[in-house]
Amino acid sequence: MRELLITIHDVAPALMPRVETIWRLCESRGVVPGLLVVPDWHGETAMESDPNFVDWLRARAAEGAEVFLHGERHDEVGSPRTFGDELRAFGKTNNEGEFLTLDYAAARGRIDRGVSRLRAIGLEPIGFVPPAWLAKPDTHRAARDAGLRVSEDDGAVYVHTPAKIISSPVIRWSGRGTVRAYGSVFFERWRWWFQRGEQVMRLALHPGDLAHPATAASIETALDAWLSVRAQTFYRALGI
Numbered sequence: 001m002r003e004l005l006i007t008i009h010d011v012a013p014a015l016m017p018r019v020e021t022i023w024r025l026c027e028s029r030g031v032v033p034g035l036l037v038v039p040d041w042h043g044e045t046a047m048e049s050d051p052n053f054v055d056w057l058r059a060r061a062a063e064g065a066e067v068f069l070h071g072e073r074h075d076e077v078g079s080p081r082t083f084g085d086e087l088r089a090f091g092k093t094n095n096e097g098e099f100l101t102l103d104y105a106a107a108r109g110r111i112d113r114g115v116s117r118l119r120a121i122g123l124e125p126i127g128f129v130p131p132a133w134l135a136k137p138d139t140h141r142a143a144r145d146a147g148l149r150v151s152e153d154d155g156a157v158y159v160h161t162p163a164k165i166i167s168s169p170v171i172r173w174s175g176r177g178t179v180r181a182y183g184s185v186f187f188e189r190w191r192w193w194f195q196r197g198e199q200v201m202r203l204a205l206h207p208g209d210l211a212h213p214a215t216a217a218s219i220e221t222a223l224d225a226w227l228s229v230r231a232q233t234f235y236r237a238l239g240i
């Protein structure tokens with residue numbers, strides 16, 4: 001059967017009302033989305049400092065939500081880009097590619113810290129997704145060596161145990177301005193018409209999708225459309 005992986009990105013206290021709204025959109029359709037947690041969103045609020053947030057996360061994990069580490073702070077503060085990094089990131093993110101520039105040691109350090117912090121609040125992460133899906137291959141090796149089962153970029157999911165690369169288009173939106181919003185609504189429809197036959201599709205929902213009425217409406221119609229032709233599946237079942 002064809003597969004559909006559904007996640008909510010940017011799960012952090014600062015973005016909480018919107019994350020919860022998206023969770024409810026999924027819940028009302030019988031979907032249990034994966035949650036991509038950022039422990040120190042923009043270096044401002046440690047997740048542990050918000051007991052309501054921690055309780056909310058634990059409750060969702062108890063309902064079967066897969067938990068992912070999604071960077072440490074998400075933005076690129078303190079990690080200057082080289083020209084090559086600029087090229088790789090061109091048009092893909094508004095300086096939210098925390099792992100874009102990191103080598104193995106730096107990536108491993110952030111992943112290890114994040115995994116320990118998630119475990120300390122009672123969560124067992126299944127994988128790692130770099131912010132904006134931007135990272136060097138070193139980051140995926142670091143995720144594997146840190147004991148995580150999966151990581152991904154915008155073209156594929158890397159299953160680490162047992163090793164397997166699964167090609168998978170990702171549907172995502174941008175609510176940052178009208179041009180990007182309508183552009184991303186168009187691309188969702190493009191994928192519907194031209195990539196509907198792909199074995200594994202990913203739907204990546206972001207709190208920022210609710211910032212523009214066009215993307216806010218599109219994530220709901222897309223959920224309904226894709227769920228009408230395939231059922232939600234989970235990362236834990238990939239490659240097994």
Ligand SMILES: [Zn+2]
Nearest residue numbers: 009010131132
């Ligand atoms: Zn993100």
